[in-house]
Amino acid sequence: KAGVTQTPRYLIKTRGQQVTLSCSPISGHRSVSWYQQTPGQGLQFLFEYFSETQRNKGNFPGRFSGRQFSNSRSEMNVSTLELGDSALYLCASSPVVSGRNEQFFGPGTRLTVL
Amino acid sequence: AQSVAQPEDQVNVAEGNPLTVKCTYSVSGNPYLFWYVQYPNRGLQFLLKYITGDNLVKGSYGFEAEFNKSQTSFHLKKPSALVSDSALYFCAVRDSSNTGKLIFGQGTTLQVKP
Numbered sequence: 001k002a003g004v005t006q007t008p009r010y011l012i013k014t015r016g017q018q019v020t021l022s023c024s025p026i027s028g029h030r031s032v033s034w035y036q037q038t039p040g041q042g043l044q045f046l047f048e049y050f051s052e053t054q055r056n057k058g059n060f061p062g063r064f065s066g067r068q069f070s071n072s073r074s075e076m077n078v079s080t081l082e083l084g085d086s087a088l089y090l091c092a093s094s095p096v097v098s099g100r101n102e103q104f105f106g107p108g109t110r111l112t113v114l
Numbered sequence: 115a116q117s118v119a120q121p122e123d124q125v126n127v128a129e130g131n132p133l134t135v136k137c138t139y140s141v142s143g144n145p146y147l148f149w150y151v152q153y154p155n156r157g158l159q160f161l162l163k164y165i166t167g168d169n170l171v172k173g174s175y176g177f178e179a180e181f182n183k184s185q186t187s188f189h190l191k192k193p194s195a196l197v198s199d200s201a202l203y204f205c206a207v208r209d210s211s212n213t214g215k216l217i218f219g220q221g222t223t224l225q226v227k228p
Contacts, residue, residue, distance in 0.1 A: 004157070033214050043204065043218035056215050090157055092214075099146045099208045100165050103216065105157035 001027055004106035006091050012112045018079040021109045025072050025093030031055075032074040033103060034066060037088040046089075049074055050097045078111075086113045116141045118207050120219035127195045127226055135190040135222045137205030146208040147188040148216065149179055151201050158204065164188060175199070195226045 005024045013019050025032050034046040045058040049068035066076040072093075078085055088110050092103035117140045127133045139145055146165055150158040162173025169181045179190045188205060202223050206216040 031214050033216075035216075035218075042220045043206075043216075045215045045217070048214050050214075056213050058215075092158075094214055097212060097214050099211060099213060100163075101214070102148060102160045102163055103214060104160065105150075107155075107157045 004091055004093050004104055006089075006106040006109050008109060009107065010110045010112075012114065013081050014114050015081055015083060017081050018077065019081060019111060020075055020077045021089055021091075021111070023074045023076075023091030023093075023106060025074070025091075026104055029093035029095050029104070030072050031094045031097045031101075032068055032072065033092045033094075034074070034076050035090045035092065036060075037090060037108070038086075043090070046076065048097070055097055081113045083113050085111065087111060116207055116209055116217045118205050118217055118219035120203075120205055120222045122222050123220075124223045124225060127224070129197050129226050129228050130194050133192050133195040133199070133224065133226070135203050135205075135224060137188045137190065137219055138186050139188060139205070139207045140186060141207055141209045143209045143211075145188075147179075147181065148206040148208075149173065149177070149188075149190050150204045150206060152204065152221075153201050161190070161203075195224075197226050197228055200224055200226045 031050045033048040048056040068074045088108045090108045092105045094101040148163045149161040164181045205219040
C-alpha cells in the first residue's frame, strides 16, 4: 500500500496570505489527524477527522481550519499567516479512531512564512 | 492533563553498546504509549506501542520498550546500537478515551558514534 502523501512538500508564503495543505491517507484509512512541528513547541496536535467530521481539535486559533472529504482525503487551511506559523505540518492516518491504533505519518509539508 | 517528558535532549552512545531513551508520562486512566522515530526531512515512523499485557514490548529494527506503571515510565531500549539508529525519537501518549490525538514529548536526539 502507498503511504500517507502530503502536498505540496514545501511552501513559501508571506504574512497575511492564506495556505491550503493536502493529505491523502493510506487506502482504507478513514481517520486523519494533523500536527504542527516546530523547534520551540515540538509536535502539537491540530485536529482529527473521521468520516468527514471533526472529532477533536487542539489549542490553535481559529485561523487554522480543516476538513475531510468523502474519500477520506483531508485539507487544512491557515488564513492570515503569521511568521510563527512557519513549521512542518504533518498528517497522520489510521483505519479508525481508536486509542489503540498507531498512526502512520506522511512526510510533511514545510511551510515558511516570510 | 496528559503530558509526556523526555528528560534528555540528546543521548550519545557508541556503536555496539546498549542504548536507552527515557520517557515518563502522566495521564488519567490507562495509558496507550507509543514510540516514533524521525529521520531528517522525513515524517515520523512508528516503532512500537504499549496497549496492555506484557510490560516488555518489542518493535521494529530491534527496539523494545519497558512499561513501568509504578514509575509511569516507558523507556526505549536496544541491546546493540547502530550508527543508522541516529535520529530524533519521540515518545507519545493517549489516554484510554476514543481518540487518535497523541501527546508527544519534546524528542530526544540519539547520536550513535562508530
